Amino acid sequence: LPSLSLLSKILLSAICFSDTTSEFSVRLYHQLQVAGGQDNIIFSPLSVAVALGMVELGARGASLAEIRQTLGFNHLLPGVEFSLLQNLTAAVSNDDAHCVIRFANSLFLQEGIAFNPEFLHLMRKYFRAQVETVDFSQSAAVAEQINSWVENQTESKIRELLSAEDFSSVTRLTLVNAIYFRGSWKNQFRPENTRTFSFSKDDGSEVQTLMMYQQGDFYYGEFSDGSQEAGGVYQVLEMPYEGEDMSMMIVLPRQEVPLASLEPIIKAPLLEEWANNVKRQKVEVYLPRFKVEQKIDLKSSLQGLGIKNIFTSDADLSAMTDGKDLYIEKAVQKAYLEVTEEGAEGAVGSGMIALTRTLVLYPQVMADHPFFFIIRNRRTASILFMGRVMTPEVIEPNDHDFDSI
Secondary structure (H helix, E strand, C coil), X not given: CHHHHHHHHHHHHHHHHHHHHHHHHHHHHHHHHHHHCCCCEEECHHHHHHHHHHHHHCCCHHHHHHHHHHHCCCCCCCCHHHHHHHHHXXXXXXXXXXXXXXXXXXXXXXXXXXXXXXXXXXXXXXXXXXXXXXXXXXXXXXXHHHHHHHHHHCCCCXXXXXXXXXXXXXXXXXXXXXXXXXXXXXXXXXXXXXXXXXXXXXXXXXXXXXXXXXXXXEEEEEEECCCCCCCCEEEEEEEEECCCCEEEEEEECCCCCCHHHHHHHCCHHHHHHHHHHCEEEEEEEEEECEEEEEEEEHHHHHHHHCCCHHHXXXXXXXXXXCCCCCCCCEEEEEEEEEECCCCCCCCCCCCCCCCCCCCCCCCEEECCCCEEEEEEECCCCCEXXXXXXXXXXXXXXXXXXXXXX
């Protein structure tokens, strides 16, 4: 019983902590949305938080204060956030879980600069992180080394994260952040039900996509923003992965309402409201098979949120190393996501079944226009991925690269 009580406390603290990181996640999404035009968006809020936690371990003074302020850690006792981040990553990357999740976080430091042993110890303790020394003046070799490392960490899904042009002889520190996820739907789509469909983009044009279909039990709800800002009523569908700890939540405005009308209302409390109010019921789901990947310049996004000091010569990373001129020149994240019928490798059957829509007995989610999504841990509420699909990049039936959902 005492251990159960301890487990409950850990889970409760992780949930409260996730509320804090949800706020950061949404703010970061809006930064990317403003810069993204009509592009797809995909990023991992949890992975960014972990990467910033790594930097925080080495930061002092104003550099430390900005990170804690922006991530919403000010209400926590100093240092508590590291254990909480450790708990969240452990919750989603458990080797016994049904989903495969791999974080690839690392700091690459210019050789000849000595690390603080305590910093190295804490990096291993909380983040199992790799810290490596390289010679940034050999930019091509460094790019190849970092790219190979990321490729290995993400089962070859994330390639060419950095190029030789990203480094110079004055580069001292590079923060690298990548994540890999593979899971199977609890209720899988039958490949023979997939057929070509028109996807209506918000600019009025249409593209052909492969639309998956199933009728099954999912978590579903209809919500209203109380005004016409988001076009009134919109749909929220939550589809669990095998094991039900992880799920994908899809937020879909009405057909005639552009996603840009819905995006401004997305706030951290609303994510919680969706999660708490969707109800399990039978739903007809039309979802495009798609893949989306994006390389994000975290530096500009984080600067927009208030983390500026660590990217300038005023940075105080003296808990990391005694070098006074150390700062982070570049921070990038590349995320990759595939959504297919089953989530494991498999070929699509050639027989396409015509789908009739004459008699609708159950709620129908027709994702044939832009939608917002999150992939989250349903126990801790931590957000693994957040993004939007403005144009589904089609995975062809003969493309056997079905590794990630």
